[in-house]
Amino acid sequence: MRVGLALLLIVMTLSVAVGCKQKAAAPPSSDAGLSVVTTLFPLYDMARSICGDKATVRLLVPPGVEPHNFEPRPDDMVTISKAGLFIYTNRFMEPWVAKLISGIGSKQLTVVDASAGLSLHPAGADDHHEHAGHDTEEKGHAGGMDPHVWLDLENASKMVDTILAGVVSRDPANRSIYQANAESYKKRLEELDLRYAKTLGDCSSRALLHGGHYAFGYLARRYNLDYLAATGVTADAEPTPKRLAELVTQIRKLGIKAVFTEELVSPKLAETLAGETGAEVLRLHAGHNVSRDELARGVTFPAIMEQNLAALAKGLQCRQ
Incomplete structure (x- = not known):
């Protein structure tokens, strides 16, 4: 019995090892x-x-x-x-x-x-973008640089x-x-860049308010938008009550019509801000990663940025 058990354990161990090799x-x-x-x-x-x-x-x-x-x-x-x-x-x-x-x-x-x-x-x-990323419960990641x-x-x-x-x-x-x-x-990126500049150059609002982590700073800087994010660069950070109150005040003061959320992260913050102010919740895709369905459909980075431009044009009330 002991010999049989030992052989069984050896076989199981080898099977696991082979399975790990195939997976890796x-x-x-x-x-x-x-x-x-x-x-x-x-x-x-x-x-x-x-x-x-x-x-x-x-x-x-x-x-x-x-x-x-x-x-x-x-x-x-x-x-x-x-x-x-x-x-x-x-x-x-x-x-x-x-x-x-x-x-x-x-x-x-x-x-x-x-x-x-x-x-x-x-x-x-x-x-x-002085309002963005301040007064959160985290201090940024990897030195606080925006990656x-x-x-x-x-x-x-x-x-x-x-x-x-x-x-x-x-x-x-x-x-x-x-x-x-x-x-x-x-060439596709350059054409898209020109469309971004043209579309976002004529909007009722220049305030990009994001109920999530500090992901869209480079986009905002490129097209001269004022970026306000709920938290810093760490995706799972939680804003302080003070920060949420500041954002609600900014939404009302600036007449912001849309609060943006992002992919693969809970929209709870954006929905909370929208619920307090009557703003609409719209999605921006930072492109870090995609869902299994998106990958299976063959989504591309330029296509993601096309979708983002449509969302921004709607949320900032751009005259296209």
Whole structure:
């Protein structure tokens, strides 16, 4: 009996081990042999658009998961270690990257900081958005810097160039294909940027009031909007009663007609503010991540930004 039990335990252990290996394995390589792993959805969308069918691109953060507090699991580390290219946003969005890369120690892995060369801003600290991010119960994350650089479409275009350089460094033979794909993607971003500037340049209100964490600072700065957020840059922070009272006062004082909420986060704060003031609740999508359904439908980052423009035009009462 004891021998039989021991054999059974050994078989079960081996089965679990094999199952773990299968779960952690990187996706199958493309014909080009290049495997790319990205952290956030905008990077994933940029990389898959650049690579086309010449590489396998994987989104590390599971769909539907709010990424600010994401911590990679052991099988994620295995996936990254088997990739040729790993792309992350910046050290403020993914503070765990440095330790993870040090732990992997693979000389075969090319690591790309997609925000390289961009100017990052403190969350809510500049005088044009002086109301945002103050008097919350948290002090920001990763030094209080705002990591959401991709929501400035000019930044997004530069990030495409940075990702392109990383892809080409691993697969120079397909340089011309990658460059053409990147230019096509950038053209869509540039056209969208012009539409944002035109639409948001003529609105009844310039106050973007967000009942959530400080995610849309770069977008507001790009299009000269006054951004008021309920909390700082940590997605699960709770505003103080004082902060909520300040926002209610601002809504009434400025005649704000819409309070914006965001994806993958409870709309409770926005609904509370709207209930106190009679404002409408509208959704903005910061693009950090997407739901399983959105991923299955093939949603793109530019499409998300198209939806955001429509919501902003409605909420700010823009004359299109």
